[in-house]
Amino acid sequence: MDAGQPEFGKIVVFGTGLIGGSFALALKAAGAVEEVVGFGRTPSTLRVAQELGVIDRAGINPAHEIGDADIVLVATPVAQMPEIFARIAPYLGPNTIVTDGGSTKGDVVAAARAAFRGHIGKFVPAHPIAGAENSGPSAARRDLYQGKKVVVTPLPENNDERLDHVKRAWALCGADIYELTPEMHDRVFAAVSHLPHLLSFALVHDLAVRPDADLFFTFAASGFRDFTRIAASHPEMWRDICLANRAALLGELDSYRSQLDELREVLDQADGERLEDIFGIARQARREWGSS
Amino acid sequence: MDAGQPEFGKIVVFGTGLIGGSFALALKAAGAVEEVVGFGRTPSTLRVAQELGVIDRAGINPAHEIGDADIVLVATPVAQMPEIFARIAPYLGPNTIVTDGGSTKGDVVAAARAAFRGHIGKFVPAHPIAGAENSGPSAARRDLYQGKKVVVTPLPENNDERLDHVKRAWALCGADIYELTPEMHDRVFAAVSHLPHLLSFALVHDLAVRPDADLFFTFAASGFRDFTRIAASHPEMWRDICLANRAALLGELDSYRSQLDELREVLDQADGERLEDIFGIARQARREWGSS
Numbered sequence: 001m002d003a004g005q006p007e008f009g010k011i012v013v014f015g016t017g018l019i020g021g022s023f024a025l026a027l028k029a030a031g032a033v034e035e036v037v038g039f040g041r042t043p044s045t046l047r048v049a050q051e052l053g054v055i056d057r058a059g060i061n062p063a064h065e066i067g068d069a070d071i072v073l074v075a076t077p078v079a080q081m082p083e084i085f086a087r088i089a090p091y092l093g094p095n096t097i098v099t100d101g102g103s104t105k106g107d108v109v110a111a112a113r114a115a116f117r118g119h120i121g122k123f124v125p126a127h128p129i130a131g132a133e134n135s136g137p138s139a140a141r142r143d144l145y146q147g148k149k150v151v152v153t154p155l156p157e158n159n160d161e162r163l164d165h166v167k168r169a170w171a172l173c174g175a176d177i178y179e180l181t182p183e184m185h186d187r188v189f190a191a192v193s194h195l196p197h198l199l200s201f202a203l204v205h206d207l208a209v210r211p212d213a214d215l216f217f218t219f220a221a222s223g224f225r226d227f228t229r230i231a232a233s234h235p236e237m238w239r240d241i242c243l244a245n246r247a248a249l250l251g252e253l254d255s256y257r258s259q260l261d262e263l264r265e266v267l268d269q270a271d272g273e274r275l276e277d278i279f280g281i282a283r284q285a286r287r288e289w290g291s292s
Numbered sequence: 293m294d295a296g297q298p299e300f301g302k303i304v305v306f307g308t309g310l311i312g313g314s315f316a317l318a319l320k321a322a323g324a325v326e327e328v329v330g331f332g333r334t335p336s337t338l339r340v341a342q343e344l345g346v347i348d349r350a351g352i353n354p355a356h357e358i359g360d361a362d363i364v365l366v367a368t369p370v371a372q373m374p375e376i377f378a379r380i381a382p383y384l385g386p387n388t389i390v391t392d393g394g395s396t397k398g399d400v401v402a403a404a405r406a407a408f409r410g411h412i413g414k415f416v417p418a419h420p421i422a423g424a425e426n427s428g429p430s431a432a433r434r435d436l437y438q439g440k441k442v443v444v445t446p447l448p449e450n451n452d453e454r455l456d457h458v459k460r461a462w463a464l465c466g467a468d469i470y471e472l473t474p475e476m477h478d479r480v481f482a483a484v485s486h487l488p489h490l491l492s493f494a495l496v497h498d499l500a501v502r503p504d505a506d507l508f509f510t511f512a513a514s515g516f517r518d519f520t521r522i523a524a525s526h527p528e529m530w531r532d533i534c535l536a537n538r539a540a541l542l543g544e545l546d547s548y549r550s551q552l553d554e555l556r557e558v559l560d561q562a563d564g565e566r567l568e569d570i571f572g573i574a575r576q577a578r579r580e581w582g583s584s
Contacts, residue, residue, distance in 0.1 A: 129513060151511070178511075188511050191499060192511055192512040193511075193513065193515055193516065195495070196515055196520075199491060199495065199552075202551045202552055202570075203488065204574035204575075204577050204578045205570050205573050205574040205577075206548055207484070207577070208573050208574060208577035215476075216483050217484075219421070219443070219484055219485075220484040220581065221484070224488055225582070226518045226519070226522060227492060228578050229515075230518060231574045231578040232578045232579050233515075233575065234575075235575055239564050239567045239568040239571060240564075243562055243564055243567070250560060253555070253556055256552075257549070257553075260545070260552075261549075263494055264542065264549070267538055267542055267545070270538060272531050272532075275531045276528060278493060279493045279525075279527035281497050281501065282493040282496035282497040283493075283496075283523060283524050283525065283527055285496050285499070285509070286520050286523040289509045290517070
């Protein structure tokens, strides 16, 4: 590669907020991209993105922008992706690679397969783990992905070259790259992120609907505060995530309900030994994780 | 009351650690007590308590110390209380008031009734909410209870004078005094403290026993960190609390399991409206609580 030549030519970003905008800024800061073109639903947002230098210009018509793009990043909420995939599918060029920034993968892959069909090999799914809320171009930062994890979830149809391109782009953003299958990705995030949110919402809701809810909240303390912090998360966003990852989340919820059934039995039997055993295994795992 | 005369004469404290030691130090700092006598299982701990000025002297024989005490605070782990109640029961004087610092009340009251029988009116149960771990006399601080909550859970047999004495002692420590029945106390703390601990232990245990546990922990992030912070709590202590408050905890656990059953149904039906409704109610309650 020529020293003066950026690694990527044109990058197209759908959604120029935290995820997409930070991707663009990071590649620009690395001198790795010639031009960034942004698409979005709101013209004023695209103007701000351009003023802030997040994108070089706003795209008007995908027919003119997709064919010669090296990477197309779809960084919108997952619910908007099927429509965007359908809009760009007719225009994929021989070297175009499409990737995404969605926090669930099974549903995104299904939408991509439906839109790209025989060209699905050009779609390399990914999940950058860096802030869940999309807060517009002014939230974008070129160092957002520095030391953060990006999970790439390759499809059997992805060849090595395309996979390497996407991994390379995220590496240039400073991220640590992991690989999981889309199915395993969804199971893991159902277990460590989506389920805890559901459980935390459930506890607060169970208290909030009681006639004497105030009494309970009066005596809630620091343990409750930590456990329920994520119950202050955005209801619509978490509705969408839970629905998007419904199958994996139901599996994890059922595993957890079985765990609670066992704990109920142990408690009912006043089986102190087993109770301490369960608590002890949990504590050790939590401490080892917390210190890592 | 004479200006130069402390409000209480002799205070006897069983367990001179964080809870009992701080009670003694606070009353001394308020000039409200003539003499503090400490009992404990470990002579060296009592020596340290005396060197630190937490107690004036170590008691040897309850027969010589209980009859003329104004307040006897039993601030040991709840599991030790039945034995202590039995040891002091024969020596209660006409003006002796016994109280405790246990974090569950139904079991403590039952133990007190068994030991004090016709004298149960002299026992005024209480729960100071200020740190769960008993860390010895060096952890005791005279300002521990400043602005903290103390829940007094009166018995029908307590007369106003005795109740007022206990409330007055805790008020002199700087605490805000609340009153609940023992049953309501146990329900409230099962819901806002014991159940969240159980749920947090359960989630980490459910992951920790999987063959591929490491993979899950690798992608756990800040939401998981908050939710599971209390799963690093002390297994023996929480075993004891869960067993001590078993009846109320089972009730709260069943209420929560019903809530999860509903959420499972809502998720299975992909009922986004209801899901958002539940999340929204929880979020609002959590935010109102968090800002109060």
